[in-house]
Amino acid sequence: MITLGITDGITGGAAIVHDGRIVAAVNEERLVRKKMAYGFPRCSIQAVFRLSGLGPSDIDNVAVATTRTYFQNEVRPWDGWFEARQNGSLRARAFAAASTLGSYRDMFPGLEDMYYQLRRPLFAARRRKVRAILEADFNISAGVKFIDHHHAHAASAYFTSGLDRALVITMDGGGDGLSSSVYEAAGGKLRKLAQTSSYNSLGNYYSYVTHICGFKAQKHEGKITGLAAHGEPRHVEVLKEFIDYRDNEIINVGKVVFLGAIEALRKRLPVDCRIQDLASSIQLHSEAIAARYVSHWLEKTGCRNIAIAGGVFANVRINQRIRELPGVESVFVHPGMDDGGLAVGAALAVNHGTALRPCIENVYFGPEYSRVDIARALETSGLSATEEMEIESSTAKLLAKGYVVARFNGRMEYGPRALGNRSILYQPTDRSVNDWLNKNLKRTEFMPFAPSTLYESAAQCYRNLSGGQDSARFMTMTFDCTEWMARHCPGVVHIDGTARPQLVKEEQNPSFHRVIAEFEKLTGLNSVINTSFNVHEEPIVCSPQDAIRAFLESNLDYLAIGPFLVRNPKPLSHPLKPALRA
Ligand SMILES: [Fe+2]
Structure with a gap:
């Protein structure tokens, strides 16, 4: 079976998977030369066909990552979450709305569902448009499936890990309403055990701190990880008032999101707060939360081998901390752990072959020149x-x-x-x-x-x-x-x-x-x-x-x-x- 995988979110791209084996994978940013480009990945689709030597009629099915998002036709560079906020852009207004709704979430429990219902026609329009483009522009008549964002991350991790029985954990800022999911995998099957909503997102708090430190949220988090070692974790107690691990769950204790969270955090931090100390604090606190979360599921499942994916696991220090947890035998981080790996993940979710594959050999799946x-x-x-x-x-x-x-x-x-x-x-x-x-x-x-x-x-x-x-x-x-x-x-x-x-x-x-x-x-x-x-x-x-x-x-x-x-x-x-x- 041959599957075309697609992702049209941040760092969009395409992949071709043949009987569970990745044949080609590339992200749009490299081809259109726009960093972390998002939008419909036309160039990537053409590239994976060229690289694999396959054509539209060879495709048995198409798997598109993420179900709850809007259609974006034009490919644009990603400049960070809050960068366009001053000019009253659509994104800025959406952030303002979500920030306000987030603070009323507990008072009106149906609010989130109402917000989702309001946006449903936009999600349906994306599904229609994606199908129409694939048929009209690429001549692909195969069936198209839309795969849950975290399920695609989980599939990317498990089906490239070489593990048979594994604890599979995904964690990111958010996707399809979730910021984390937990699976127990065995014999090529993923069984979902738990999930954490986007509202209770550890990844988002890391991004808020990235923004407060003067860098671009959802883009420059890696700089904070490096900066952390240069400071002292003086503000962990403040961060615990916002995001923490309680009763076996990651909880948004501060009950604020996006702009509301940034404003509230700024108010609670001392005016002379040094960015290296703040970086050190969010790093240490995130490591502690991730370690407790993973430990809980290790204990519950009895698994010793872990496969992980999602933007939070781009954090190389968090990954070290997880590997060093007592009782852990191995940790496999999917090489395309961020949303750039979702095309591969979506394809593997529907096409993972019948036999257990060894751990992925390499990641040289992109273009080559003679x-x-x-x-x-x-x-x-x-x-x-x-x-x-x-x-x-x-x-x-x-x-x-x-x-x-x-x-x-x-x-x-x-x-x-x-x-x-x-x-x-x-x-x-x-x-x-x-x-x-x-x-x-x-x-x-x-x-x-x-x-x-x-x-x-x-x-x-x-x-x-x-x-x-x-x-x-x-x-x-x-x-x-x-x-x-x-x-x-x-x-x-x-x-x-x-x-x-x-x-x-x-x-x-x-x-x-x-x-x-x-x-x-x-x-x-x-x-x-x-x-x-x-x-x-x-x-x-x-x-x-x-x-x-x-x-x-x-x-x-x-x-x-x-x-x-x-x-x-x-x-x-x-x-x-x-x-x-x-
Ligand atoms: Fe994600």
């Missing part, structure tokens, strides 16, 4: 390039000498992380890299760059890997670093002694593995710095043209693109620091 495509793009750019006998060892030599190398190779990654095919690489011994390279890339990050480490050498670098190795292949979890790592690779170790590695298996990405293995031969170091290949606030590069433009705009030293090596005519001026031998 040597000819790359050569043509380089020619058009006017850049002079050399074709290398072996691009991997050339890259490793440059890294060892202290150059920054942008790498473009093979199929683009699915999910939010660059895992070696669309990555900027650097040697890990230079502690100052986090200042000068971030500044050059115009990024505000509070967490150091992440390391890509040879899978077979992981124990030399990280502690307590057991049960987290599969997640670590996709950079979705932090680990405590060993003394060896802190001493030899200080550029990737956070102030709290953790790192969020990508463990690279040879069979998973032979070319990238070879770059690191060659680098190790030269330096004795089994890790390189790996950060996403993109320019400020743009999505990760997809095509050779994107790569060349980002390379030049960011003044990176070298571009290793397919078999070609390009030296930047105007490279970044930075002190050349060769890697220090371990």
Whole structure:
């Protein structure tokens, strides 16, 4: 059976699943070059057909994620929740209405249902429009199913985890009226045990704090996770007045949402509140809530293996905390854990095959470009390039000498992380890299760059890997670093002694593995710095043209693109620091 999966919400996209196996998956943002783009993902649908070599008549069914949302035809970049609030946009008015309704929720218990009933015709209109577009524009006559948002997250986690029996938990800001759901899965079946409403959303509180700290809500939460280690958790008691875990449930104790919650939180926090302390507080409090919530369900189900997805689990520290819970054997975080993974999740929900699959091998499900495509793009750019006998060892030599190398190779990654095919690489011994390279890339990050480490050498670098190795292949979890790592690779170790590695298996990405293995031969170091290949606030590069433009705009030293090596005519001026031998 062949299923086309679609998601038209934030970071929309499409995927094709063939008998439970993901064949192609891509998000619209990469193709239209608009960060976290939302709207009907026409380009993604075309791309997954092209990538899979399949046509509309091959499709047996279509699975669309999320049932309770509106139709958005035009694809737009996502600029954060509250950014358009000042100009009286429709979104601003919706927030104001929901904020007001939220505070009357307890006084009028039927309010939420009434609000839902009022919007029902809009949800029905979306279903009609999606079906009509698929038929008229894509010639797809197969049946279309709409899949509950959290069920799609749960399916993405379970059916890629390789686990048979598992506790499956989803957690995000909100989707289809929920912010979390809990399933017990076994034998390829998901049985729902519990759910938490969007009103009682831990993820939303994390976003409110992101906004209060001066960043974009529903966009920059990762910055808060990094910032947390730089502060003290002085405001946990205040946060407990708003969101807490009581009687085995996550509860919106403050009884406020959206703008109302932001206003109330601001009033309760001291005027001289430092953002790093607030970040530290929401991080610690969220970890504690998530840990208690998961512990409760571990105890209730007797499960020892966990599969998770949803935007909250983009939080690499929360994931570490869960993995370290007593009694947990393993935690698998779906690589596309945010809403960008919903197309894959919706497709897997209806097409997961009949036999248990091993844990997902890799996430290189996106577009790939031939040597000819790359050569043509380089020619058009006017850049002079050399074709290398072996691009991997050339890259490793440059890294060892202290150059920054942008790498473009093979199929683009699915999910939010660059895992070696669309990555900027650097040697890990230079502690100052986090200042000068971030500044050059115009990024505000509070967490150091992440390391890509040879899978077979992981124990030399990280502690307590057991049960987290599969997640670590996709950079979705932090680990405590060993003394060896802190001493030899200080550029990737956070102030709290953790790192969020990508463990690279040879069979998973032979070319990238070879770059690191060659680098190790030269330096004795089994890790390189790996950060996403993109320019400020743009999505990760997809095509050779994107790569060349980002390379030049960011003044990176070298571009290793397919078999070609390009030296930047105007490279970044930075002190050349060769890697220090371990
Ligand atoms: Fe979600």
